[in-house]
Amino acid sequence: MLINNDRGQSTDLVDLVKALERSVTPMGLRFQDIYHSYADTSALRGITLEAKDGEILCLLGRSGCGKSTLLNLAAGILPVQAGSIALGGTPLASQQHNPPPEKRSVGLVFQDSALFPHLTVAQNIGFGLRDRPSRQAVVNDLLEQIGLSGLGERFPHTLSGGQQQRVAVARALAPAPQVLLMDEPFASIDISLRRQLREETRRLVKARDCATILVTHDPEEALEIADRIAVMEEGRITQCGTGRELHAEPASLFVGLMAGSGAVLSATRMNGIAKTRFGRFEAQDLSFFTPPRNDEPVDILIRPHCAALQNDPSGLRITDVRHTGRSQIVTLDDMDSDSLLLELDPEPVWFPGDRVLIRTNGKPWPAFTC
CATH class of the missing domain: 2.40.50.140 (Nucleic acid-binding proteins)
Structure with a gap:
């Protein structure tokens, strides 16, 4: 049965149209057939992968498998050598077109937080909002969400490592980017605080509608924070799926170890x-x-x-x-x-x-x- 809404449209029909629009319009961040080399060393070998809007996708693998290279290509830190990257269904980068990081709707969080030491906490969070009239309101809202209300005038060196990383996440999210890229964001945090920080970060990120890609070599971290996990080996995606899918039907011994450890x-x-x-x-x-x-x-x-x-x-x-x-x-x-x-x-x-x-x-x- 069809029910008319206030504008006389059938709600069933409206929902169907929206679903069709989503199905034909690629959203999120998509890598298509990406290859990359450093001199004679092949780092990425035909990567095709998509992080959907509102999703946390983890790139999981050992050091040197190509995780950070893929992230740096999306961020604009490295130029695309072969293949293409699209954001929200719109071309973002290719061999012919490589805009710099500041020209991309991308938020970045690094392992060491990389906060500006000469700026206060509030100034760091609002760095990408300099000319916006709502800057202070956005900063205050994010300070409250990361549990640092009242610390906006402090400098980064006066904060703990966990607090600094919360500020780094807030700074990356402040301009409302279409995609958030996080490279080993919890690796330098004391092990006793990592789980709490992961939970806080997931809550903060999931409240937005951006696609999120997080690089990690820690299987426990990937399983706890991610919606889906892409396991990488030697520049390739071995398998991509939920933690449950990887555990139930691993495509390789390496995936099996990543999804559940063992002897x-x-x-x-x-x-x-x-x-x-x-x-x-x-x-x-x-x-x-x-x-x-x-x-x-x-x-x-x-x-x-x-x-x-x-x-x-x-x-x-x-x-x-x-x-x-x-x-x-x-x-x-x-x-x-x-x-x-x-x-x-x-x-x-x-x-x-x-x-x-x-x-x-x-x-x-x-x-x-x-």
């Missing part, structure tokens, strides 16, 4: 049996994401709390046990004294010297061809 067992599969130095495992114990052939080496990922131990007098020897309260971290040695660390449930309690076999605890372990 890795090297194995050879023969007639449905995976043979490792720490035991033999049946096919039903494993979940292969790429079908292996006989004699083909595979890597088995044993995630925390996904294994159980069984007493066996001729089994592996436990050499160390640590109790965290939430789990036991058990070290096992094989006959050649190679070690394997497993994170297990806190019960039953194991002790150094126990002899055991490794078993699944009901869920198959992810396995990948090498």
